[in-house]
Amino acid sequence: xxxxxxxxxxxxxxxxxxxxxxxxxxxxxxxxxxxxxxxxxxxxxxxxxxxxxxxxxxxxxxxxxxxxxxxxxxxxxxxxxxxxxxxxxxxxxxxxxxxxxxxxxxxxxxxxxxxxxxxxxxxxxxxxxxxxxxxxxxxxxxxxxxxxxxxxxxxxxxxxxxxxxxxxxxxxxxxxxxxxxxxxxxxxxxxxxxxxxxxxxxxxxxxxxxxxxxxxxxxxxxxxxxxxxxxxxxxxxxxxxxxxxxxxxxxxxxxxxx
Numbered sequence: 001x002x003x004x005x006x007x008x009x010x011x012x013x014x015x016x017x018x019x020x021x022x023x024x025x026x027x028x029x030x031x032x033x034x035x036x037x038x039x040x041x042x043x044x045x046x047x048x049x050x051x052x053x054x055x056x057x058x059x060x061x062x063x064x065x066x067x068x069x070x071x072x073x074x075x076x077x078x079x080x081x082x083x084x085x086x087x088x089x090x091x092x093x094x095x096x097x098x099x100x101x102x103x104x105x106x107x108x109x110x111x112x113x114x115x116x117x118x119x120x121x122x123x124x125x126x127x128x129x130x131x132x133x134x135x136x137x138x139x140x141x142x143x144x145x146x147x148x149x150x151x152x153x154x155x156x157x158x159x160x161x162x163x164x165x166x167x168x169x170x171x172x173x174x175x176x177x178x179x180x181x182x183x184x185x186x187x188x189x190x191x192x193x194x195x196x197x198x199x200x201x202x203x204x205x206x207x208x209x210x211x212x213x214x215x216x217x218x219x220x221x222x223x224x225x226x227x228x229x230x231x232x233x234x235x236x237x238x239x240x241x242x243x244x245x246x247x248x249x250x251x252x253x254x255x256x257x258x
Contacts, residue, residue: 028109028125031116034086036061036079041120050109050127052102068099091115096128108132159188 019042022029028047032040040063043055051068058064069075078097085095091113099109110126149156155171157164164187167180175191177183192200 030123
């Protein structure tokens with residue numbers, strides 16, 4: 001730790017007591033200079049469990065930067081953010097980096113710095129690798145399912161607050177548009193023929209209230225981009241919420257609200 005006396009950094013408690021507290025916390029902890037040229041004064045046991053590094057491995061901030069971020073491009077990214085990350089006004093803010101451990105494995109670590117004095121900071125390190133992997137898995141699944149929706153031969157559109165926010169290519173073609181951008185932002189009911197709007201509104205109200213699937217023939221309108229009209233298409237409806245809707249037009253498909 002930067003000082004062995006009471007007062008200053010340690011308030012009214014001896015540093016050995018503060019060290020005992022830091023040693024017992026379930027996250028990695030480092031006491032280091034805020035300068036890239038400075039030294040690392042202390043690492044707790046949890047830090048070593050997390051990264052594999054002991055104080056002898058990373059006696060300086062430069063040693064940590066070199067070992068934890070061996071890829072030159074990624075290291076440059078970390079260094080470019082250093083001044084912001086350790087600035088007093090940004091203290092207590094969480095930042096996330098991929099850290100290379102002593103055994104060569106990689107972990108996604110959430111770091112938070114707190115000022116100790118003008119020259120030193122204490123940095124906590126929390127392993128969020130599992131959370132990061134789960135988020136990456138979710139993003140990959142979202143991209144996969146979005147690709148399936150976009151390429152589906154079934155016309156599909158998504159609405160939020162009654163307005164269209166997404167259409168796949170099949171829906172754009174059905175409604176006579178040239179592009180999805182031309183139709184996004186229109187009221188969903190614009191795509192209902194006038195003859196079917198009252199029944200559709202009643203069905204949606206029932207749908208939101210009781211969440212029961214509804215099936216009925218509705219006429220689709222292309223009035224947003226051309227003459228009204230269209231043959232009646234069977235459009236089932238199924239609720240998953242109050243404001244977001246996915247409209248699946250045609251055949252025996254259904255529309256989801258959620």
